[in-house]
Amino acid sequence: MTTSIRRATPADIPAIRAILAAHGNDGPITTVDIVGPYVRHIVEHGTALVGVRDDEVVAYGATVDAGVAVHLADLFVRPDLLGQGIGRPLLEELFRGAARRTTFASDDPRALPLYVRAGMAPLWPDLYLEGEPAGLPQMDPSLSLEPAGASRLAALERAWTGVDRAADHAFWVSQAEADAFVVLEAGEPVAFACARARQADADRVIDRLLVRPGAEPVRPTLAAIRRGARGGRIMAAVAGPSPVLPALLAAGFRIRDRDQFMASEPGLVDPARLIPNPGML
Numbered sequence: 001m002t003t004s005i006r007r008a009t010p011a012d013i014p015a016i017r018a019i020l021a022a023h024g025n026d027g028p029i030t031t032v033d034i035v036g037p038y039v040r041h042i043v044e045h046g047t048a049l050v051g052v053r054d055d056e057v058v059a060y061g062a063t064v065d066a067g068v069a070v071h072l073a074d075l076f077v078r079p080d081l082l083g084q085g086i087g088r089p090l091l092e093e094l095f096r097g098a099a100r101r102t103t104f105a106s107d108d109p110r111a112l113p114l115y116v117r118a119g120m121a122p123l124w125p126d127l128y129l130e131g132e133p134a135g136l137p138q139m140d141p142s143l144s145l146e147p148a149g150a151s152r153l154a155a156l157e158r159a160w161t162g163v164d165r166a167a168d169h170a171f172w173v174s175q176a177e178a179d180a181f182v183v184l185e186a187g188e189p190v191a192f193a194c195a196r197a198r199q200a201d202a203d204r205v206i207d208r209l210l211v212r213p214g215a216e217p218v219r220p221t222l223a224a225i226r227r228g229a230r231g232g233r234i235m236a237a238v239a240g241p242s243p244v245l246p247a248l249l250a251a252g253f254r255i256r257d258r259d260q261f262m263a264s265e266p267g268l269v270d271p272a273r274l275i276p277n278p279g280m281l
């Protein structure tokens with residue numbers, strides 16, 4: 001049976017969420033809805049495609065233009081149709097014309113080989129660390145933190161990397177219980193972050209953090225994690241090569257999950273200075 005590929009529309013969101021839920025990537029909303037607004041943002045601002053059979057959505061994939069690369073945000077085939085050649089053409093279509101490519105591969109044995117064939121190499125694991133701020137060292141007195149809106153975060157990112165992610169910053173700060181802020185050293189911005197609530201438990205997560213190129217990354221990242229936690233448990237995705245990893249392990253954080261970062265060339269992402277948004281880099 002043939003599968004056709006077309007652009008996803010907001011009307012497809014319930015079918016997309018059903019496929020995500022079947023893979024455990026969406027689920028009961030015990031606190032706030034995180035996945036719904038995320039998928040809507042991707043459908044409206046990214047490139048989201050669905051695979052359709054007999055008028056039924058059987059697969060979903062999406063990319064976002066992260067500036068440094070076209071980032072594969074999602075690729076999911078309905079569980080009863082895995083391994084039947086549906087994912088590969090969807091991926092080809094999503095990356096058409098993209099010279100620079102990145103993604104976070106799951107541990108599904110079909111994902112990594114598909115991405116290697118799409119020109120990406122596995123570069124490092126991203127480790128999802130969870131813990132409480134109590135074990136973190138006291139904040140360096142030369143650092144301070146102040147709340148910031150989307151336009152300030154977008155302006156800092158533009159200044160530091162040349163990439164305009166204004167639409168994504170507007171989304172990130174709109175999420176449930178979002179707390180967006182800048183970390184300053186001697187009054188100068190050295191990092192910014194956005195923390196938010198999670199869908200299935202009361203913990204919080206660093207949704208995304210960026211450290212200024214060249215700046216020492218550990219102290220501002222730990223300060224951001226402390227603030228983002230609001231005194232409770234918090235999760236952050238840290239790249240394997242980052243010096244933040246040993247610092248968080250020493251503070252009692254535990255590894256709960258991992259993804260494999262893949263890219264079409266090394267050097268697109270600085271692993272020490274980004275806590276990525278897994279969907280959107």
Ligand SMILES: CC(C)(COP(=O)(O)OP(=O)(O)OC[C@H]1O[C@@H](n2cnc3c(N)ncnc32)[C@H](O)[C@@H]1OP(=O)(O)O)[C@@H](O)C(=O)NCCC(=O)NCCS
Pocket residue numbers: 023074075076077078081082083084085086087088089104105106107108109110111113114
């Ligand atoms: C990952 C996913 C999207 C791929 O879609 P799919 O339709 O199942 O994949 P396809 O059938 O098009 O291709 C799978 C490929 O993996 C290959 N493969 C499977 N197991 C493999 C293994 N252990 N080693 C090497 N290659 C393997 C297959 O041979 C096939 O390649 P081919 O086209 O050259 O024969 C799908 O399996 C899925 O939804 N997985 C669960 C959700 C998930 O983890 N998504 C990835 C998020 S990063």
